[in-house]
Amino acid sequence: MSLIDPENTLPPARSPLSEAWEMFRGNTAAMLALIVLALIMLCAIFGPWVYPTDPFDMVWAPFSPPGVDGFLLGTDYLGRDLLAALIHGSRVSIVIGLAAASVSILIGVTVGALAGFYRGWVEELLMRITEFFQVLPTLLFSMVIVALFGASLPMITFAIGVVSWTAVARITRSEFLRIRELEYVMASRASGATNSKLMFRVILPNALPPIIVQAALMVGSAILFEAGLSFLGLTDPNVVSWGQVIGSNRQYILDASYTVTIPGLAIFVTVLCISLVGDGLNDALNPKLRSR
Amino acid sequence: MALLSVKNLRVEIKTRAGVAPVIDDLSFDLEAGESLSFVGESGCGKSMTALALMGLLPEGVGSIAAGSITFDGEELTTASEARLREIRGNDISMIFQEPMTSLNPLFNIGEQIAEVLRAHQNLSRKAAWSQAIELLDAVRIPNAKARVNDYPFQMSGGQRQRVMIAIALACQPKILIADEPTTALDVTVQAQIFDLLQDMQRQTGSSIILITHDMGAVAEMAERMIVMYAGRKAELGPVEDVIAHPRHPYTAGLISCVPHILSTLTEEREELVEVPGIVPALQDFGKDTCLFASRCLQAQAQCLRARPPEIEFGPEHQSACWRAEEL
Amino acid sequence: MQVLQSFAIRAGYAVILLIAVLVLNFSMMHLAPGDVADTISQSMGGADQELLDQIRADYGLDKPFIVQLGRYIGGVLQFDLGFSFFYNQPVTDLILQRLPATLLLVVTAQLLALFIGVIMGVVSARKPNGILSHFVTFLALFGYAAPVFWTGILLLIAFSLKIQLFPVAGMQDVTIEGGFWVHFLDVARHMVLPVITLGSLFLALYSRLARATMMETLGSDFVRTAKAKGLSPNQVVYKHALKNSLSPVITLAGLQFSAVISGAVLVEAVFSWPGLGTLAFQSIIARDTPTILGILFFSALVVIVGNLLTDLALRLVDPRVGGKG
Numbered sequence: 007m008s009l010i011d012p013e014n015t016l017p018p019a020r021s022p023l024s025e026a027w028e029m030f031r032g033n034t035a036a037m038l039a040l041i042v043l044a045l046i047m048l049c050a051i052f053g054p055w056v057y058p059t060d061p062f063d064m065v066w067a068p069f070s071p072p073g074v075d076g077f078l079l080g081t082d083y084l085g086r087d088l089l090a091a092l093i094h095g096s097r098v099s100i101v102i103g104l105a106a107a108s109v110s111i112l113i114g115v116t117v118g119a120l121a122g123f124y125r126g127w128v129e130e131l132l133m134r135i136t137e138f139f140q141v142l143p144t145l146l147f148s149m150v151i152v153a154l155f156g157a158s159l160p161m162i163t164f165a166i167g168v169v170s171w172t173a174v175a176r177i178t179r180s181e182f183l184r185i186r187e188l189e190y191v192m193a194s195r196a197s198g199a200t201n202s203k204l205m206f207r208v209i210l211p212n213a214l215p216p217i218i219v220q221a222a223l224m225v226g227s228a229i230l231f232e233a234g235l236s237f238l239g240l241t242d243p244n245v246v247s248w249g250q251v252i253g254s255n256r257q258y259i260l261d262a263s264y265t266v267t268i269p270g271l272a273i274f275v276t277v278l279c280i281s282l283v284g285d286g287l288n289d290a291l292n293p294k295l296r297s298r
Numbered sequence: 299m300a301l302l303s304v305k306n307l308r309v310e311i312k313t314r315a316g317v318a319p320v321i322d323d324l325s326f327d328l329e330a331g332e333s334l335s336f337v338g339e340s341g342c343g344k345s346m347t348a349l350a351l352m353g354l355l356p357e358g359v360g361s362i363a364a365g366s367i368t369f370d371g372e373e374l375t376t377a378s379e380a381r382l383r384e385i386r387g388n389d390i391s392m393i394f395q396e397p398m399t400s401l402n403p404l405f406n407i408g409e410q411i412a413e414v415l416r417a418h419q420n421l422s423r424k425a426a427w428s429q430a431i432e433l434l435d436a437v438r439i440p441n442a443k444a445r446v447n448d449y450p451f452q453m454s455g456g457q458r459q460r461v462m463i464a465i466a467l468a469c470q471p472k473i474l475i476a477d478e479p480t481t482a483l484d485v486t487v488q489a490q491i492f493d494l495l496q497d498m499q500r501q502t503g504s505s506i507i508l509i510t511h512d513m514g515a516v517a518e519m520a521e522r523m524i525v526m527y528a529g530r531k532a533e534l535g536p537v538e539d540v541i542a543h544p545r546h547p548y549t550a551g552l553i554s555c556v557p558h559i560l561s562t563l564t565e566e567r568e569e570l571v572e573v574p575g576i577v578p579a580l581q582d583f584g585k586d587t588c589l590f591a592s593r594c595l596q597a598q599a600q601c602l603r604a605r606p607p608e609i610e611f612g613p614e615h616q617s618a619c620w621r622a623e624e625l
Numbered sequence: 626m627q628v629l630q631s632f633a634i635r636a637g638y639a640v641i642l643l644i645a646v647l648v649l650n651f652s653m654m655h656l657a658p659g660d661v662a663d664t665i666s667q668s669m670g671g672a673d674q675e676l677l678d679q680i681r682a683d684y685g686l687d688k689p690f691i692v693q694l695g696r697y698i699g700g701v702l703q704f705d706l707g708f709s710f711f712y713n714q715p716v717t718d719l720i721l722q723r724l725p726a727t728l729l730l731v732v733t734a735q736l737l738a739l740f741i742g743v744i745m746g747v748v749s750a751r752k753p754n755g756i757l758s759h760f761v762t763f764l765a766l767f768g769y770a771a772p773v774f775w776t777g778i779l780l781l782i783a784f785s786l787k788i789q790l791f792p793v794a795g796m797q798d799v800t801i802e803g804g805f806w807v808h809f810l811d812v813a814r815h816m817v818l819p820v821i822t823l824g825s826l827f828l829a830l831y832s833r834l835a836r837a838t839m840m841e842t843l844g845s846d847f848v849r850t851a852k853a854k855g856l857s858p859n860q861v862v863y864k865h866a867l868k869n870s871l872s873p874v875i876t877l878a879g880l881q882f883s884a885v886i887s888g889a890v891l892v893e894a895v896f897s898w899p900g901l902g903t904l905a906f907q908s909i910i911a912r913d914t915p916t917i918l919g920i921l922f923f924s925a926l927v928v929i930v931g932n933l934l935t936d937l938a939l940r941l942v943d944p945r946v947g948g949k950g
Contacts, residue, residue, distance in 0.1 A: 137642070138642060138645050138646075140880070140883060140928075141642055141646065141883065141925050141928050141929055141932075142646065142649075142883065142921065142924075142925055142928075143883045143884070143886035143887045143890075143921075143924045143925070143928065144883060144884065144887050145886075145887030145888075145890050145891070146886065146887060146890055146902075146905060146920065146921055146924055147921065149890070149905060149909055149917075150653065150909075150917050150918070150921050151653070153909040153912070153917060154653055154654070154656075154657035154914065154917075155656075155657060155658075226769070226770070230772055233772050233774075234772065234773075234774065234887075234891050237772070237774050237891065237894070238890075238891070238894060238906055238909075239910065240909065249772070249774075252772075252774065252775065252778070256778060256895070259778060259781070259782055259786065260786060263782050263786075266775070266778050266782075267775075267778075267779065267782075270771075270772060270775030270778070270779070273772050273775065274770050274771050274772065274775065275770075277769070277770040277771075277772075278766060278767075278769075278770035280770075281766065281769050281770055282766075352853055354849065354852055354853060382855075383855045383856070383857065384855065385855070386852070386853055386854065386855035387853060387854035387855035387856075388855055391853065391854075392853045394846060394849065394850065394853075396846050399845065399846040399847060400846045400847055400849070400850045401847055401850065402847040402850070402851070402865050402868075402869070403847070403869070403943075403944075403945065404868045404869055404942065404943060404944065405865075405868075406944075413854065413856070414854040414855070414856075417854065417855055417856055417860075418855060449944045449945070451944070451945050462850070465850075465854065
């Protein structure tokens with residue numbers, strides 16, 4: 007028998023990225039979620055131009071229910087347009103979600119990579135620091151930061167990012183610990199690659215799949231986090247955000263429950279879509295786990 | 299009458315490609331006190347046979363499609379689950395390939411032995427426990443009284459397999475099925491476990507069904523053997539006859555893999571051949587041909603046209619090969 | 626003995642963690658704009674520079690950082706977390722008054738979520754395509770995506786306002802009179818919605834993990850052994866498989882203590898539950914720094930104690946952890 011069986015040759019090789027996209031496209035829920043997310047993004051970017059009503063302006067009588075008097079989602083307790091609040095608020099939610107997730111991924115990947123790469127006392131120290139941050143209740147900790155140092159958007163972003171990086175650090179570390187022992191890493195180490203090249207050019211790209219999935223989930227968590235903070239009133243008073251709409255209207259749920267349910271639904275749908283996309287990414291990027 | 303009689307057994311499992319017969323038209327008898335061995339490569343249906351006998355085919359995946367299993371005059375294929383539970387661990391018991399994972403890591407071994415006694419013999423907790431200690435002693439675990447409180451992680455692989463044997467023999471079953479009992483163990487430990495199994499069989503009078511891919515173990519342990527290939531019986535016969543004169547090319551191939559059975563061959567290493575190729579894919583199991591033909595050096599056109607019948611050679615020796623008589 | 630010893634090491638390590646929390650606390654207080662003197666002068670309606678200096682000297686605020694830190698930690702060791710000028714009470718007293726309410730909420734929600742989650746996981750693992758199995762999947766998605774305060778408000782609208790089944794706010798009705806059981810039932814009635822809100826968040830996590838580990842365990846070799854022994858399906862599942870599925874769920878629950886407290890802050894805000902979360906919320910609005918930091922310290926303490934208890938529970942379930950191996 008010849009070595010190559012003509013009937014059995016492999017299909018033409020494709021790049022792993024296009025293969026992952028192929029997988030992802032097959033996932034109906036994830037694709038739908040991606041489309042909804044794209045719509046929300048468009049709304050956040052262009053919405054305020056298309057619908058320029060100032061969400062802080064009192065435009066009509068308070069507690070005007072949705073659909074009545076020409077206000078699609080009604081007005082709140084101060085007679086402010088709820089639709090305007092949702093559209094303008096989407097910017098804050100999404101910008102803070104993305105920025106805070108970036109901060110925590112930056113910290114988490116750095117800590118995890120250093121710990122997993124250098125091992126020894128570096129790992130010991132960094133993992134102790136990670137544990138320390140796990141002991142502090144995240145929301146309470148960021149409340150304290152915002153309360154002490156001011157409720158500006160950058161400070162809120164920092165406060166969310168600095169308390170939520172521990173999961174990323176743990177995942178990155180365990181990936182680094184696994185990959186650093188693989189043969190191709192040994193090979194490039196033997197061929198004299200510098201530590202920084204090993205870490206960022208050799209190991210990190212291969213550690214990315216689970217980090218990317220975690221990053222997607224981090225964006226969702228950060229949006230929830232921001233919503234929680236602004237629900238409690240810890241938000242920049244000059245911008246409107248979804249959680250803040252709920253927080254400021256919650257005393258009036260007897261009169262107008264829609265002022266709370268609708269913004270909550272916006273948060274819920276956004277985070278749900280992010281988590282579905284995250285699941286889709288997980289299946290697409292970690293084919294070994296697909297059978298689950 | 300035979301203690302266990304299997305007739306035309308067919309076991310099917312569901313795969314993505316459809317239903318495949320992992321055991322196809324298998325018949326054999328097992329006498330009381332006898333040792334019978336199933337031999338073959340992995341994936342040939344040996345373990346499935348064992349699970350079918352125990353009524354433990356993977357739920358929703360495997361099922362008995364045809365044939366009968368008669369144990370002590372009782373039909374098992376139609377028996378209720380409750381009745382099968384009474385038989386399992388009591389009349390027919392089984393030890394598995396992986397002693398490292400076959401014991402529950404969170405219960406001490408005393409409990410794991412005593413449990414089966416309580417389930418079948420209506421023993422009190424205390425009586426079951428003291429019998430567990432006796433059983434540990436019987437399977438030659440030193441200092442049984444102290445070790446009965448140990449957890450599996452505190453024991454070596456060989457010791458765990460001894461515990462498994464103690465569990466299996468606790469109720470003095472009529473049949474003990476040993477599925478590759480020594481594959482995961484060191485060579486020296488393997489011999490000890492086989493010794494133990496033989497001693498225990500002598501004491502209890504149980505029949506043993508030994509499932510293995512190791513021809514050496516067969517020669518040492520069994521009186522009769524069944525060679526399985528791709529879910530079908532290739533050859534059946536007394537161990538000495540089959541090894542001395544295999545009537546199936548697959549059996550011949552398996553034997554030639556093991557140098558020490560045929561002592562004359564030991565000096566001539568180049569004669570040692572593997573059986574080339576691999577077991578066919580599951581979806582091909584149902585085909586009406588000789589499934590071994592693709593790997594067989596003696597294959598003819600006929601082998602690809604129809605499934606070979608079982609041809610008898612003297613008492614008790616059968617082979618399913620079109621060219622069995624020429625071999 | 627070794628169990629005790631390794632546990633003592635963990636306990637010692639917990640103390641170090643707590644001291645680290647104190648250092649962080651104090652550093653943040655030090656870095657933040659404004660100090661105690663400013664707070665006091667504000668509450669007095671303003672003060673001149675001389676008075677401010679006087680106050681700073683009284684409180685030792687003019688001493689070097691390290692000295693002040695030492696005094697702060699020394700104070701905490703004597704249960705002195707400072708004085709709340711907003712509530713006009715020592716912070717420790719203030720927190721100890723509120724802590725039981727939060728513990729009641731947090732512990733009940735955690736235990737219920739764990740208990741129900743494991744049961745749901747087990748039952749759904751036995752029927753991977755059953756209704757409950759789909760519900761677990763749904764709950765996992767919902768539990769992650771729904772903001773907990775929103776869930777709380779929805780429950781409040783549905784079961785306190787529309788159908789008046791449960792009280793809207795608080796932990797007890799001060800107007801009712803009666804013996805222990807009357808008050809017990811009253812608190813229980815107040816607890817239902819907050820516990821469901823907080824618990825469902827974690828129920829989602831635990832039931833999904835319990836289902837996954839249970840399915841894995843049901844396919845393992847020792848479960849096959851248990852079946853081969855002729856044990857009944859219930860013995861196989863609830864004795865052999867369940868115990869093996871517990872460890873991962875308990876480990877996860879241990880990691881969630883910090884998240885449970887974060888969730889409790891929001892749930893307390895929604896239901897006006899008189900616990901640490903509400904206190905934190907109020908003291909943040911009042912810029913009452915010593916109280917805020919005291920709460921952070923106490924919640925870290927709760928998390929650490931929770932972790933130690935988790936560790937203990939794991940040792941009880943699994944002889945391989947820490948023990949004589």
